[in-house]
Amino acid sequence: MKKIFKLASIAMIATMSMGAFAGCSSSSSGTSSSTKSDSKKIGMVVSTLNNPFFVTLKEGAEAKAKELGYELLVVDSQNDSSKELSNVQDILQKGVSALILNPVDSDAAASSVAQANNEKIPVITVDRQANGGDVICHIASDNIKGGEMAANFIKEQLGDKGNIAELQGTPGASATRDRGTGFHNIIDADKNLKVVSSQPADFDRQKGLTVTENMLQSNPDIQAIFAQNDEMALGAVKALNTSGKKAIIVGFDGGDDAKKAVDSGEMTATVAQQPDLMGSMAIENVKKILNGESVDKNIAAELKLYVNLNYS
Incomplete structure (x- = not known):
């Protein structure tokens, strides 16, 4: 086997193969017909917090929300699409001005997005797409x-x-x-x-x-x-x-446990994402949407390959 250089990085810059990103305004934002939204309150529904990746995603969003002066309400769907839908319904009743959704299942998530659409609450998806409904912006690695x-x-x-x-x-x-x-x-x-x-x-x-x-x-x-x-x-x-x-x-x-396993030689490599960055980017784009600014329909975060020095 060939020896491998530590932290060989292959940057996947935010470039999409289907042409230039389409700008998308915040026209889907607004006040619910049944619940008054709070412009400083954002909802975040995460697929599972039993996975370090999604914990880091949440922490990145929380840090940026605190920095920008938003209240972030986070709920855990526990890898259950029916619980995800219930979580979305509950969080919309708390008067959020925007919804950040990390779906359990991309097809099932269409129902969750539709709930927010019905309340005229803008939706951003993170890491996983929703195969239906009106999503203003999707943030993920390629x-x-x-x-x-x-x-x-x-x-x-x-x-x-x-x-x-x-x-x-x-x-x-x-x-x-x-x-x-x-x-x-x-x-x-x-x-x-x-x-x-x-x-x-x-x-x-x-x-x-x-x-x-x-x-x-x-x-x-x-x-x-x-x-x-x-x-x-x-x-x-x-x-x-x-x-x-x-x-x-x-x-x-590219979580911490995996990197330690790579460093120790138990794992050979991991394709490293930046979940904290994705969480932070979601909050930044919510702010743009709520301010009436246009955002890109798809935003890609950088990837790099984290590899072991001495695997052979």
């Missing part, structure tokens, strides 16, 4: 490019030949779809690279452990694992340690 980064790294380390396993995220989430699309764009184009198993583990560490154990039993010659987030990658680390096997493990998010 997950397709991130999946491609992971695949190209694995391909290089395997020497263009090998058996690969994939741990998928929550079915229906846009991050699951896009990271998988990017990964398969690269891997499926090379006949010498074979994905021997691809299974969902719901972005969860314990499920990542269990699914990886099952994969290793069915396919003992797995040489690399791509996990669509760090939590699943850390579960895969534990499964490999228990089995006594070795494999390249690449995660996605």
Whole structure:
């Protein structure tokens, strides 16, 4: 295997492949017909706070809201789309002037967005898209490019030949779809690279452990694992340690636990996002919307590859 230089960075600057961003004004903002909104109160509905990535996302939003003088109301959907809808309904009743939504499931989130649209409350989505409703602005990493980064790294380390396993995220989430699309764009184009198993583990560490154990039993010659987030990658680390096997493990998010695992050699790399930046950007764009300014329809945050110095 080739040795890898520490913190090899590949910047994915905020550029979208479908042409220039369309400007979008705050015409969707306004006062609810049933509940008077408070211009200094913002609602934030997060898919789960049982994941360090989304905790950091929340903390970034909270810090920026405090700096700009907003009250931020944060609720946890606990990875349950029905709870997400209930959370949105509840938070709208508290008179928020804008809604920041991090969906559990992109299709199901359309109902949540529609609730805010009915109350004429502007919606920003973060990290995961909503497949329906009027969303003024979406802030996320370019997950397709991130999946491609992971695949190209694995391909290089395997020497263009090998058996690969994939741990998928929550079915229906846009991050699951896009990271998988990017990964398969690269891997499926090379006949010498074979994905021997691809299974969902719901972005969860314990499920990542269990699914990886099952994969290793069915396919003992797995040489690399791509996990669509760090939590699943850390579960895969534990499964490999228990089995006594070795494999390249690449995660996605760049959380502190994952970086420590990369530094120690347990993980090989992670595609690092900046959730605190995304949370901060969401608040900044809410401020623009509430001030009647135009914002970009899609805003991409930078990605970089965090890799181990001595993996071989």
